Amino acid sequence: MSENKGRRVVVKVGTRLLTDATGNLKLEYIEKLVHELAQLKNEGHELILVSSGAIGAGVGKLGMTRRPTAIPEKQAAAAVGQGLLIQIYEKYFADYGLVVAQILLTRSDLISRRRCINASNTVLTLLRWGVIPIINENDTVSVEEIKFGDNDRLSALVAALIDANLLIILTTVDGLYDGNPQQEGARLIPVVKKITRDIKAIAGPSGDDLATGGMITKLKAAEIVTKSGIGMYIANGTDPTILGRILKGEQLGTYFQPEKNVLNRRKRWIAYGRVVRGSIVIDDGAKIALCQGGKSLLPVGVIQVKGEFKRGDLISVYDRSDNEVGRGLSNFSSEELLLIMRHSSSQIPALLGRPAEEEVIHRDNLVVY
Numbered sequence: 001m002s003e004n005k006g007r008r009v010v011v012k013v014g015t016r017l018l019t020d021a022t023g024n025l026k027l028e029y030i031e032k033l034v035h036e037l038a039q040l041k042n043e044g045h046e047l048i049l050v051s052s053g054a055i056g057a058g059v060g061k062l063g064m065t066r067r068p069t070a071i072p073e074k075q076a077a078a079a080v081g082q083g084l085l086i087q088i089y090e091k092y093f094a095d096y097g098l099v100v101a102q103i104l105l106t107r108s109d110l111i112s113r114r115r116c117i118n119a120s121n122t123v124l125t126l127l128r129w130g131v132i133p134i135i136n137e138n139d140t141v142s143v144e145e146i147k148f149g150d151n152d153r154l155s156a157l158v159a160a161l162i163d164a165n166l167l168i169i170l171t172t173v174d175g176l177y178d179g180n181p182q183q184e185g186a187r188l189i190p191v192v193k194k195i196t197r198d199i200k201a202i203a204g205p206s207g208d209d210l211a212t213g214g215m216i217t218k219l220k221a222a223e224i225v226t227k228s229g230i231g232m233y234i235a236n237g238t239d240p241t242i243l244g245r246i247l248k249g250e251q252l253g254t255y256f257q258p259e260k261n262v263l264n265r266r267k268r269w270i271a272y273g274r275v276v277r278g279s280i281v282i283d284d285g286a287k288i289a290l291c292q293g294g295k296s297l298l299p300v301g302v303i304q305v306k307g308e309f310k311r312g313d314l315i316s317v318y319d320r321s322d323n324e325v326g327r328g329l330s331n332f333s334s335e336e337l338l339l340i341m342r343h344s345s346s347q348i349p350a351l352l353g354r355p356a357e358e359e360v361i362h363r364d365n366l367v368v369y
Helices: 027-042 054-061 071-094 107-111 113-128 143-148 151-161 197-201 215-226 242-247 265-273 284-291 334-340 345-352
Strands: 008-013 046-051 100-105 132-137 166-171 231-236 254-256 276-282 302-306 314-318 324-329 366-368
Touching (some): 008 027, 008 151, 027 046, 027 242, 046 071, 046 151, 054 071, 071 100, 100 107, 100 113, 107 113, 113 132, 113 151, 132 151, 151 166, 151 215, 151 265, 166 215, 166 242, 197 215, 215 231, 231 242, 265 324, 265 366, 276 284, 284 324, 284 366, 302 334, 334 345
Parallel strands (some): 008 046, 008 166, 046 132, 100 132, 276 314
Antiparallel strands (some): 276 302, 314 324, 324 366
């Protein structure tokens, strides 16, 4: 990536960089991070910080020896740690004359189209005012985000939400390797042009009980931003000055190239802002119609229904080889779809006993990969 002044950059910092093994905040590291971000801000970049560490900070503040496993305990630790974390950021940024704003998001904020737009407008207004938004999941009230969420995905959704130019995920490894980086012979992959099944296969889960992510969550984040026309770096943030070096054009870590066919904002919201509730399998003819013909999905092409979902829910679409070819908003519940699959659209009213749409997923509500 060549040097480019005045870029809109989302920076995600992982738990392990911000806290030690017992969860205590690394104040010296945070101070260095803020110094680097302040310099980049003065160079004309618009910065959004997605910061992990709330639960970890709470663990340290409460004197716990390890991260709790029960949901209420995680939420309580987050309630303690979140206030501590933003207080420290506010103090350090103030030394450079910079104002910060805390934004706590839940997945429900992104599922609702109206709330999603409101969140985007808030962040963009803060940037226009010269404020640095500091974003985290609202772990205190959000059960699903604590159990399944991660700030890698959140940072990607935020980047897509505000049309950022770049997402930089700082972690404790140098980037994506072609094998286990702790084993001899593993090589760093400097550039990923497309996220394939083979690329996903080399990513393993996190072995860190203070962190919620792992390399696989970072690849999911890369899928979101690259399909939104945004580049992404995974880089070793042990030394925060790596941010400036990346923005000056040095090839560090692993860079994920943005795709040429970019999803519009509504399609991004459909594909990534909502929660997948179920899935279907389609035949080869339907796959060709969707992927090559830009058509809607008709019930005659559906050969299997998995999970339980309601009308209007987001569902994934798979081919016979178990490849996800897209996802979209279903016009039918899983129960209804079991009745009409493999039938022509003209038969739907008789099978359901009511007037109904002809398509399982209309092409306007369908994102094809």
